[in-house]
Amino acid sequence: MAGSNEVNVNESKRVVPLHTWILISNFKLSYNMLRRPDGTFDRDLAEFLERKAPTTSIPVDGVCSFDVFDRATGLLNRVYWAATENEVQWGIVEPEKPLSTTEIVPVIIFFHGGSFTHSSADTAIYDTFCHRLVNLCKAVVVSVNYRRSPEHRYPCAYDDGWAALKWVQSRPWLKSGRKDSKVHVYLCGDSSGGNIAHHVAVRAAESGVEVLGNILLHPMFGGQLRTESEKRLDGKYFVTVQDRDWYWRAYLPEGEDRDHPACNIFGPRGKCIERLELFPKSLVVVAGLDLSQDWQLAYVEGLRKSKQEVKLLYLEQATIGFYFLPNNDHFYCLMEEIKNFVNSSC
Amino acid sequence: MGTYDKSISSGSSSSSKPPDQIDSLLSGAGYKVRSSELRTVAQSLERLDNVLVNNYLEISHHLSNDAIHYNPSDLFSWVDSLLSEFNQPVPMPDQSTLSDPAYVNTLVVPTLDPTVNAGVWTEHHAAPQHGIQQQLTVVTAMEEDPGIQLVHVLMTCADTIQRGELSLAGTLIEKLQDLLTRVNTGFGMGKVAGYFIEALSRRLFSTLLYTNRSVYESEFLYHNFYEACPYLKFAHFTANQAILEAFDGHDCVHVIDFSFMQGLQWPALIQALALRSGGPPFLRLTGIGPPSSDGHDSLSEVGLRLAELARFMNVRFVFRGVVASRLDDIKPCELQVNPNEAVAINSIMQLHRLLNSNSTHNSSIDFVLAWIRNLNPIIMTVVEQEANHNQPEFFDRFTAALYYYSTLFDSLEACSAQPEKALAEMYIQRELCNVVCCEGSARVERHEPLATWRVRLSGAGFKPLQLGSNAFKQASMLLTLFSAEGYCVEENEGCLTLGWHNRPLIAASAWQAVAEPRPPLEH
Numbered sequence: 001m002a003g004s005n006e007v008n009v010n011e012s013k014r015v016v017p018l019h020t021w022i023l024i025s026n027f028k029l030s031y032n033m034l035r036r037p038d039g040t041f042d043r044d045l046a047e048f049l050e051r052k053a054p055t056t057s058i059p060v061d062g063v064c065s066f067d068v069f070d071r072a073t074g075l076l077n078r079v080y081w082a083a084t085e086n087e088v089q090w091g092i093v094e095p096e097k098p099l100s101t102t103e104i105v106p107v108i109i110f111f112h113g114g115s116f117t118h119s120s121a122d123t124a125i126y127d128t129f130c131h132r133l134v135n136l137c138k139a140v141v142v143s144v145n146y147r148r149s150p151e152h153r154y155p156c157a158y159d160d161g162w163a164a165l166k167w168v169q170s171r172p173w174l175k176s177g178r179k180d181s182k183v184h185v186y187l188c189g190d191s192s193g194g195n196i197a198h199h200v201a202v203r204a205a206e207s208g209v210e211v212l213g214n215i216l217l218h219p220m221f222g223g224q225l226r227t228e229s230e231k232r233l234d235g236k237y238f239v240t241v242q243d244r245d246w247y248w249r250a251y252l253p254e255g256e257d258r259d260h261p262a263c264n265i266f267g268p269r270g271k272c273i274e275r276l277e278l279f280p281k282s283l284v285v286v287a288g289l290d291l292s293q294d295w296q297l298a299y300v301e302g303l304r305k306s307k308q309e310v311k312l313l314y315l316e317q318a319t320i321g322f323y324f325l326p327n328n329d330h331f332y333c334l335m336e337e338i339k340n341f342v343n344s345s346c
Numbered sequence: 347m348g349t350y351d352k353s354i355s356s357g358s359s360s361s362s363k364p365p366d367q368i369d370s371l372l373s374g375a376g377y378k379v380r381s382s383e384l385r386t387v388a389q390s391l392e393r394l395d396n397v398l399v400n401n402y403l404e405i406s407h408h409l410s411n412d413a414i415h416y417n418p419s420d421l422f423s424w425v426d427s428l429l430s431e432f433n434q435p436v437p438m439p440d441q442s443t444l445s446d447p448a449y450v451n452t453l454v455v456p457t458l459d460p461t462v463n464a465g466v467w468t469e470h471h472a473a474p475q476h477g478i479q480q481q482l483t484v485v486t487a488m489e490e491d492p493g494i495q496l497v498h499v500l501m502t503c504a505d506t507i508q509r510g511e512l513s514l515a516g517t518l519i520e521k522l523q524d525l526l527t528r529v530n531t532g533f534g535m536g537k538v539a540g541y542f543i544e545a546l547s548r549r550l551f552s553t554l555l556y557t558n559r560s561v562y563e564s565e566f567l568y569h570n571f572y573e574a575c576p577y578l579k580f581a582h583f584t585a586n587q588a589i590l591e592a593f594d595g596h597d598c599v600h601v602i603d604f605s606f607m608q609g610l611q612w613p614a615l616i617q618a619l620a621l622r623s624g625g626p627p628f629l630r631l632t633g634i635g636p637p638s639s640d641g642h643d644s645l646s647e648v649g650l651r652l653a654e655l656a657r658f659m660n661v662r663f664v665f666r667g668v669v670a671s672r673l674d675d676i677k678p679c680e681l682q683v684n685p686n687e688a689v690a691i692n693s694i695m696q697l698h699r700l701l702n703s704n705s706t707h708n709s710s711i712d713f714v715l716a717w718i719r720n721l722n723p724i725i726m727t728v729v730e731q732e733a734n735h736n737q738p739e740f741f742d743r744f745t746a747a748l749y750y751y752s753t754l755f756d757s758l759e760a761c762s763a764q765p766e767k768a769l770a771e772m773y774i775q776r777e778l779c780n781v782v783c784c785e786g787s788a789r790v791e792r793h794e795p796l797a798t799w800r801v802r803l804s805g806a807g808f809k810p811l812q813l814g815s816n817a818f819k820q821a822s823m824l825l826t827l828f829s830a831e832g833y834c835v836e837e838n839e840g841c842l843t844l845g846w847h848n849r850p851l852i853a854a855s856a857w858q859a860v861a862e863p864r865p866p867l868e869h
Contacts, residue, residue, distance in 0.1 A: 018384060018385070018388060019369070019371045019372060019384070021388060022372065022379070022384065022387055022388050022391065022421070023372065023375055023377075025388070025391040025392075025395065026377070026391060026421060026425075028395075029391060029394055029395065029398070029425075029428075030418075032398060044815075044818065044819045044822050045415070045815055045819075047818075047822070047835075047836075047837075048415065048418070048815045048818040048819075048837050049415065049418045049815075049837075051375060051376020051377060051418065051419060052376065052836065052848075053376065054848070055848075067847065067848055069847070076847055076848060122848060123376075124374070124375050124376030125375045125376070128374050128375065324375065325371050325374075325375070326371075327371060
């Protein structure tokens with residue numbers, strides 16, 4: 001690890017607000033306890049330590065949530081939407097009626113982060129984030145509980161993401177629009193969730209399923225090579241190259257290296273997506289203090305070379321997880337960008 | 347000490363708010379930290395970070411395998427307890443609460459398969475689910491019209507009953523019975539709706555609302571509920587673990603069980619005490635049970651069997667049965683508590699029976715909590731249904747019960763053992779019926795949620811004892827013994843809950859009397 005730990009800690013303290021520093025440091029501390037050197041994971045302790053949020057039938061900031069069982073995957077996904085009068089009165093949702101017959105209501109499928117290993121849809125920080133997205137984009141958010149590593153490796157997370165997309169597309173009560181009533185889908189994810197969003201979008205494009213946009217928040221990509229940003233920022237802002245390696249080893253098939261196409265999108269084993277006309281436009285957000293940024297920037301470059309529409313939002317002084325708490329400029333900047341990105345198509 | 351970036355901080359840390367406030371930003375992330383303690387927590391995290399960096403492997407191993415974690419929401423205490431593992435002093439001069447995590451013997455369950463790997467948490471892949479998912483919003487996997495209509499009309503009916511429009515309610519019952527013919531009542535929504543329709547009919551039309559059930563029958567159904575699903579096992583397991591830990595170092599112990607019910611909970615504790623390091627204590631067990639109508643003394647019968655087990659395990663043991671219909675009929679002197687013994691009070695789904703409709707004047711519960719407190723128990727284990735079935739308005743109670751019991755029945759679908767499953771359903775149905783049909787003193791199933799119990803017990807002079815990560819691990823291990831996936835154990839600020847598909851259904855907590863001078867016991 002470059003530099004002494006004291007120096008590293010002082011550096012992160014200088015750019016990160018106190019609350020964020022506490023929150024992310026706490027995650028770092030507990031995650032360190034959960035990853036075992038032999039590649040196994042202490043799932044019991046992880047579940048014990050994880051702070052979860054219940055669904056809210058009584059609206060919080062006008063947003064209600066409920067969990068839905070998806071028979072195809074056997075998983076519970078969480079749906080967030082703006083409370084309507086009908087619901088509060090009877091507490092019943094009519095599963096046949098569309099969201100709106102006069103306007104377009106985007107449906108954002110959200111894949112939470114956690115490096116493929118941690119968290120779930122009901123983790124408090126992600127539950128809060130999804131609540132915010134509903135009001136911000138006047139959207140419905142579906143947060144997917146994909147199966148996690150190391151218990152479930154590649155391609156489980158992608159399969160679950162794809163199943164969730166198909167499920168969402170086939171719900172009559174998620175449709176909207178005046179003339180052409182359909183489900184208006186966006187994919188959004190942070191860290192591993194961003195990685196999943198990319199792969200699901202590729203599969204959607206290959207299968208003729210329309211996705212209107214991808215929002216990737218410091219998506220988790222990597223490769224065998226050690227990039228300059230990894231060397232420079234190793235251990236400085238909560239994340240180490242060593243822990244990134246651990247998560248890839250836990251997710252990728254045993255014996256594989258980080259040039260596997262799941263990880264290194266536009267690397268030597270990457271798939272060509274130039275001919276995918278249905279591939280959505282992308283908003284890629286890169287935190288300037290994230291050690292993985294060179295891989296994320298390479299992804300953006302790769303999209304451009306593949307003639308796919310992409311917008312890069314580079315937040316120089318942001319660290320990972322800057323969007324969990326509304327206490328910094330990057331947060332507000334991001335929210336504005338997401339709002340414009342989702343609304344521009346509608 | 348570096349200074350933190352002065353970006354927009356949360357409103358809660360501005361100087362106008364009192365420093366004792368729980369910080370709102372972190373609270374949204376699930377952590378309860380006082381504004382005044384934020385910097386201390388940050389410094390502690392920093393310290394821990396340095397310690398871990400230097401001794402990563404051995405410490406990580408120790409922290410995850412040997413250390414017991416308590417209440418991770420309380421960041422200040424949690425980080426503090428980790429620091430004290432490594433003899434690192436707390437940074438702030440004015441704070442001195444160094445918690446001391448107890449190292450305990452783990453509870454041995456005799457039937458546990460030794461090859462079960464406790465470290466692996468299986469992902470929840472649920473059996474097909476057809477029932478209602480969550481409070482107030484319904485999206486069923488079936489999406490069948492009659493099913494949705496059933497719920498809709500049930501709620502309408504409850505509403506009309508509340509408003510006193512009984513003839514309209516009667517018409518709705520007929521409509522409900524008609525709808526019922528169009529759904530499959532063998533499982534899922536149809537089955538649950540059937541029970542609720544029956545309960546509502548009884549409420550409207552039946553003059554005999556409260557039938558006297560034989561004790562034998564009640565115990566028989568309870569036993570099947572115990573076998574068919576993990577809720578009671580979880581309750582016993584968790585309570586026993588907490589009691590075992592509390593009894594550490596005590597040679598004379600006395601467990602008072604508020605509802606003996608054939609003593610299902612106690613063989614495991616007797617065994618665990620037999621195997622504890624330092625040898626077993628002298629164990630007294632007092633079991634409270636209702637009077638039997640047929641003269642059959644099941645309390646003593648079971649007591650004898652437990653005594654035999656204890657003798658076999660070389661545990662000095664005495665059992666006493668105390669007969670009482672209600673807990674507030676008991677005079678504490680009947681329990682014959684000795685001053686030199688460590689007392690554990692065990693209440694599995696009993697305290698709610700003492701509540702009434704009046705939230706301000708609850709003399710029965712207050713009376714009982716007061717004498718419990720006077721016994722100065724070193725631990726009181728409380729397990730209650732995690733539901734809000736004692737709300738003042740009938741409609742609210744009905745709605746809460748609809749969602750609670752449909753979730754509960756849903757979880758039972760996963761059980762395949764017959765006749766245990768059918769009998770367990772009967773057990774649940776009786777409980778449900780009491781919530782829906784009965785009023786006044788006949789309505790004993792007055793469940794209240796954990797949050798409400800926390801307030802009530804704290805107000806009665808008890809403080810919470812944390813159920814830690816080892817109890818959580820034990821409970822999780824228990825679940826892996828069941829083939830059904832979909833059950834989940836959750837940690838909730840020092841308490842544990844067991845639920846089905848993210849809906850907690852039963853909550854376990856542990857308490858201790860707050861120390862204060864008390865008047866001598868009256869004998």
